[in-house]
Amino acid sequence: NAGVTQTxxxxxxxxxxxxxLQCTQDMNHNYMYWYRQxxxxxxxxIYYSVGAGITDKGEVPNGYNVSRSTTEDFPLRLxxxxxxxxxxxxxxxxPRDRSSYEQYFGPGTRLTVT
Amino acid sequence: AQSVTQLDSQVPxxxxxxxxxxxxxxxxVSVYLFWYVQYPNQGLQLLLKYLSGSTLVExxxxxEAEFNKSQTSFxxxxxxxxxxxxxEYFCAVRFNAGNNRKLIWGxxxxxxxxx
Numbered sequence: 001n002a003g004v005t006q007t008x009x010x011x012x013x014x015x016x017x018x019x020x021l022q023c024t025q026d027m028n029h030n031y032m033y034w035y036r037q038x039x040x041x042x043x044x045x046i047y048y049s050v051g052a053g054i055t056d057k058g059e060v061p062n063g064y065n066v067s068r069s070t071t072e073d074f075p076l077r078l079x080x081x082x083x084x085x086x087x088x089x090x091x092x093x094x095p096r097d098r099s100s101y102e103q104y105f106g107p108g109t110r111l112t113v114t
Numbered sequence: 115a116q117s118v119t120q121l122d123s124q125v126p127x128x129x130x131x132x133x134x135x136x137x138x139x140x141x142x143v144s145v146y147l148f149w150y151v152q153y154p155n156q157g158l159q160l161l162l163k164y165l166s167g168s169t170l171v172e173x174x175x176x177x178e179a180e181f182n183k184s185q186t187s188f189x190x191x192x193x194x195x196x197x198x199x200x201x202e203y204f205c206a207v208r209f210n211a212g213n214n215r216k217l218i219w220g221x222x223x224x225x226x227x228x229x
Contacts, residue, residue: 004157031215040123042204042221043158050215058216090157094215099165101146101208101215105157 001026004106006091012112013081021076021109023091030096032074033103034058034066036087043090049074081113116140116209120220128228129197135190135223137205144210147188148217149179152202161203164188175199200227 007022025032034046045058049068063085065077074093078085088110092103121136139145147164162173169181179190188205202224206217 033216040221043219045216048216092158101165101217102148102160102163103158103206103217105150105159107157 003027004091004093004104006089006106006109008109009107010110012114013078015081015083015113017081018077018079019081019111021078021089021091021111023074023076023106024072025074025091025093025104026072027093027095027104028071029093029104030071031094032068033092033094034064034074034076035090035092036060036085037090037108038087046076046089078111083113085111086113087111116207116218118205118207118218118220120203120205120223122223123221124224124226126226126228127195130194132193133191133195133199133225135203135205135225137188137190137220139186139188139205139207139209139218141209141211142183142186146208146210147179147181148206148208149173149177149188149190150204150206152204152222154201158204161190195225195227197227197229199225201225 004025030051033048035043044060047066049055091106117140119138149161150158151161152158162171164181172178177192202222204222205220
């Protein structure tokens with residue numbers, strides 16, 4: 001298994017541009033999450049999904065959108081990028097097993113908005 | 115509100131010295147507890163977890179953590195650190211109230227091991 005994969009690894013956007021961060025997992029996990037990580041601020045949950053077709057907001061959803069049309073994919077869309085969205089973005093997933101709460105992380109996407 | 119506090123943002127230590135990274139959480143409800151490690155420019159990896167059973171849990175690379183229910187703590191320890199342990203360490207908690215799979219994260223502790 002490749003686990004959780006994210007593309008691209010790095011991206012520079014100009015203010016006002018849009019982009020989609022891709023996240024795919026091949027472990028048949030039901031639950032998926034998007035976080036952003038800023039220095040000294042830990043992880044902030046942007047959006048999460050409990051299964052295909054179901055998404056919900058986390059702590060910091062403004063400026064982002066998500067969709068979950070398949071179990072495997074959970075793309076994060078940035079519309080009208082702003083400098084405040086400069087961050088490292090991590091996607092994670094959790095198995096459907098009710099006894100498992102461990103999150104499996106992708107390698108991250110480093111985004112700079114200038 | 116449910117919260118997780120990592121009491122030290124940075125911990126510098128010398129190689130082969132012992133280290134303790136502290137983690138406290140806010141609630142006395144049933145919890146699941148996790149420590150994750152993040153090496154430079156990488157994603158987060160699970161280091162160890164407590165779900166039930168023995169309150170002392172160990173990782174394969176010599177770290178251990180002890181769940182203390184009365185003090186609502188889950189401190190991470192290693193008796194002798196290596197240069198390669200230099201990383202960011204995150205404590206995360208799943209508060210077992212409700213039917214969600216979200217974890218509440220601490221802000222992280224940066225462990226710097228010096229020769």
